[in-house]
Amino acid sequence: MTADVAAARDEDAQISALEALARQARELVDAVVLTDADPAELAAVTAELAALTDRLRAVRRATPLPHEFGPDGTFRHLGNAVTGACNPHALPLVVERPATGGSRAELTFRPTHEGPPGTVHGGVTAMILDHLLGDTVAAAGRPGMTGTLTIRYRGRVPYGEPVVATGAVTRVEGRKTWADAVIADTAGTPLVEATGLFITPKAWLFPGAGG
Numbered sequence: 001m002t003a004d005v006a007a008a009r010d011e012d013a014q015i016s017a018l019e020a021l022a023r024q025a026r027e028l029v030d031a032v033v034l035t036d037a038d039p040a041e042l043a044a045v046t047a048e049l050a051a052l053t054d055r056l057r058a059v060r061r062a063t064p065l066p067h068e069f070g071p072d073g074t075f076r077h078l079g080n081a082v083t084g085a086c087n088p089h090a091l092p093l094v095v096e097r098p099a100t101g102g103s104r105a106e107l108t109f110r111p112t113h114e115g116p117p118g119t120v121h122g123g124v125t126a127m128i129l130d131h132l133l134g135d136t137v138a139a140a141g142r143p144g145m146t147g148t149l150t151i152r153y154r155g156r157v158p159y160g161e162p163v164v165a166t167g168a169v170t171r172v173e174g175r176k177t178w179a180d181a182v183i184a185d186t187a188g189t190p191l192v193e194a195t196g197l198f199i200t201p202k203a204w205l206f207p208g209a210g211g
C-alpha cells in the first residue's frame, strides 16, 4: 500500500466516523426536542453531554470541513449547513441532478424544524430552497452567490412526511442567473415557492480580483 492510498483510507475512516457522530448528534437533538424526562434525569443527561462536549473540544479544528471538488468535478461540502453529512445541523439534504436539467431533492423535515405548531419554520424551508436554487444554477454551469431570494408560502409544510423540492433556471444575463424552486407535497401540490437571483462573483471569473 502506497503512502497516498494509506492517507486516503485514513481520511475515509475519519469522514465515516464524523458522519456517524453527526447522525448521532441529530438523533440527540430530536430526542431533546421530544423528551419528557423529569428534571433530575434531564440534569443527569446534561452533565454527561457537558463531559462529551469537553472531549470533542479538546481536539478542535479551526473551521468546519471545507468544500472541495472531486476528480470527476463533483462538489462536496461535508460541513455545509444544508447538505453536510458531517454537520448535525444539516438535514442533510441529498440533491440529485436529473438528466432533464435542474436540481431535485426528496426530504423529510423533523419535529426539530417546527415553527408554527405542526408546521415547519418558514426560515428553514427558505434555507432549503436557497440551497436548491444555488445547486440549480451551479448545475447549469453558472455557480453563484444568492443576491436576492423571494419566498411565497402557499401552504403549511408538515414534518414527518416526505416532500419534494425541485429547481430550474429561468433566465440568464451576464453574471446573473435567475431560478425558480418549489417544495411540494408528494401529490405535487406546491407548498413553498422561491425565486432567486444568483450572481457569479467577479472574483470567481477573475481569481485574484478579491471579493
Ligand SMILES: CCCCC/C=C\C/C=C\C/C=C\C/C=C\CCCC(=O)SCCNC(=O)CCNC(=O)[C@H](O)C(C)(C)COP(=O)(O)OP(=O)(O)OC[C@H]1O[C@@H](n2cnc3c(N)ncnc32)[C@H](O)[C@@H]1OP(=O)(O)O
Residues within 6 Å of the ligand: 067, 075, 130, 131, 132, 133, 134, 135, 138, 143, 144, 145, 146, 147, 148, 175, 176, 197, 199, 200, 201, 202, 203, 211
Ligand atoms: C456556497 C458555494 C461555494 C462554492 C461554489 C462553487 C461551485 C458550486 C458547485 C455546486 C454548488 C452547489 C450548491 C450551492 C448551493 C448553495 C448556494 C448557497 C448560496 C448562499 O447562501 S450565498 C450566501 C448569501 N449571499 C451572500 O453572502 C452574497 C454577498 N454578496 C456578495 O458576495 C457580492 O455582493 C455579490 C457576489 C452578490 C456581487 O458582488 P460582485 O462584486 O461580484 O458584483 P457587483 O457588485 O459588481 O454586481 C454585479 C451586478 O449584480 C448586481 N447585484 C449585486 N448584488 C446584488 C444583490 N444582492 N441583489 C441584486 N443585484 C445585485 C449589481 O447591481 C450589478 O448589476 P449590474 O451589472 O446590472 O449593474
